[in-house]
Amino acid sequence: MSEMFRSAPNENQIMSHWDQPCDCAVISIWCPTYNHDNYIEKTICGFLHQKTQYPFEIVIHNDASNDDTDKIIKKYKKLYPNIIKYIKSRENQFQKGIKPTRLASKYCSGEYIAFCDGDDYWTSDLKIQLQAAALKRYETKDICLHPAFLMRGNSLSKIRNNYSNHETILTLDFIIRYGGGVMPTSSIMIKSKIIYSLPNWFDSASEGDTFFQILGSTNGAIYLPWPMSIYRCNTTSSMSNALKRASKEKLSQKLKGQEFCLDCLDRDLQYQLHDAITELKAKTRMQYAQFYLESLDNKSFRGLIGDSWSLKKSVSKRQRLLHFLRHMPWMIRILIKGNALRWKILNLKDLCHLKKNN
Incomplete structure (x- = not known):
């Protein structure tokens, strides 16, 4: 550099x-x-x-x-x-x-x-x-x-x-x-x-x-x-930080806007890349699920991560982890707070062991 x-x-x-x-x-x-x-x-x-x-x-x-x-x-x-x-x-x-x-x-x-x-x-x-x-x-x-x-x-x-x-x-x-x-x-x-x-x-x-x-x-x-x-990453004026501070209503509005545009994009591309757009929808819902997780709205978190999984399963290790632990959001927060959440290392075998011992 x-x-x-x-x-x-x-x-x-x-x-x-x-x-x-x-x-x-x-x-x-x-x-x-x-x-x-x-x-x-x-x-x-x-x-x-x-x-x-x-x-x-x-x-x-x-x-x-x-x-x-x-x-x-x-x-x-x-x-x-x-x-x-x-x-x-x-x-x-x-x-x-x-x-x-x-x-x-x-x-x-x-x-x-x-x-x-x-x-x-x-x-x-x-x-x-x-x-x-x-x-x-x-x-x-x-x-x-x-x-x-x-x-x-x-x-x-x-x-x-x-x-x-x-x-x-x-x-x-x-x-x-x-x-x-x-x-x-x-x-x-x-x-x-x-x-x-x-x-x-x-x-x-x-x-x-x-x-x-x-x-x-x-x-x-x-x-x-x-x-x-x-x-x-994560400056005070960044979009991600703004979304983390947003109200439940604001988050819902922004998610609807993003998904409306994905539907329009799908249409304009004549549905030739529909599977790819569905995957992006699943990732978008996962992203917003995390915003609700951080704002302590467990119900919305579980709903969105479930929706993400229904749209397309296993789009990332992060999605698998969040879906697997969706009924234990407190555990996810503890892992995040302790800086122990390693998306690229944890796999389903680790998670099964984690759930068995809790």
């Missing part, structure tokens, strides 16, 4: 590598941010260190932050007026149900859009050059991704989404079955035409990333084997 956070090059130095005028951005870097004053400077520096022949713009959307995020962005906007485009909302758009992806289609002008949330950052100064070149090389493909370093707190824990040690094409079936976690947001570059043509049902999704990744992968997704970004 290269050290990128030395002094950023000035605007003229960045643009000196471009083969076109700066007002003709080929790549738009889309950065939605909310209360990221602890992270946003590192994020912006990762953008400014990009070395590419293609002109790029940095489009930052501040979704009504109430910390020092605005102050930090303005400092960089002043230094890079021809590269940074800054949009600040007076009212939080996400809380109104407006997806950051929809806003990207409104403000980004490039042929390609590279995504990075304001609490993540890039670690390679060739990231967008390599991805844009790959999308030009594979003319029929619309999206490109790579592995990312997972960061917990201030420590790197592992590399996630590492599917191969060489460049390859991931199939749409694989993308759907894996679900929204198949692509770290900070790893994605997509052709803007996909974002401009998102279907109306997309706005009903509680987690829009899942669907624009799938819609961008109808012809397959380009996978580059180099980890070139950081994905921060």
Whole structure:
């Protein structure tokens, strides 16, 4: 992982590598941010260190932050007026149900859009050059991704989404079955035409990333084997943490929205990948079952994990564990609290022994 956070090059130095005028951005870097004053400077520096022949713009959307995020962005906007485009909302758009992806289609002008949330950052100064070149090389493909370093707190824990040690094409079936976690947001570059043509049902999704990744992968997704970004896990403003704090009614509403979109996707794909979508539905219900588990709503937890199992059995070791222990949610919480829950190690034999002795 290269050290990128030395002094950023000035605007003229960045643009000196471009083969076109700066007002003709080929790549738009889309950065939605909310209360990221602890992270946003590192994020912006990762953008400014990009070395590419293609002109790029940095489009930052501040979704009504109430910390020092605005102050930090303005400092960089002043230094890079021809590269940074800054949009600040007076009212939080996400809380109104407006997806950051929809806003990207409104403000980004490039042929390609590279995504990075304001609490993540890039670690390679060739990231967008390599991805844009790959999308030009594979003319029929619309999206490109790579592995990312997972960061917990201030420590790197592992590399996630590492599917191969060489460049390859991931199939749409694989993308759907894996679900929204198949692509770290900070790893994605997509052709803007996909974002401009998102279907109306997309706005009903509680987690829009899942669907624009799938819609961008109808012809397959380009996978580059180099980890070139950081994905921060469980920051205070993350979607997963927001869902953990949500009310029972809010969770139910969001689950219905997600499943409505899966039904629409199934229809639009003419049911050719119905089994894969059913598997994703099962994983979605399992995910929401865990939110209810954490909020101590045992009845809803049992109902959803049972529904998940009925839709498709054994979609993961996690689902098998949760279903097996669905009548003992207190035990699952104890295991989680003690950091003893190892989804990849525990198997059904272990669980049978565990139940026999309780």
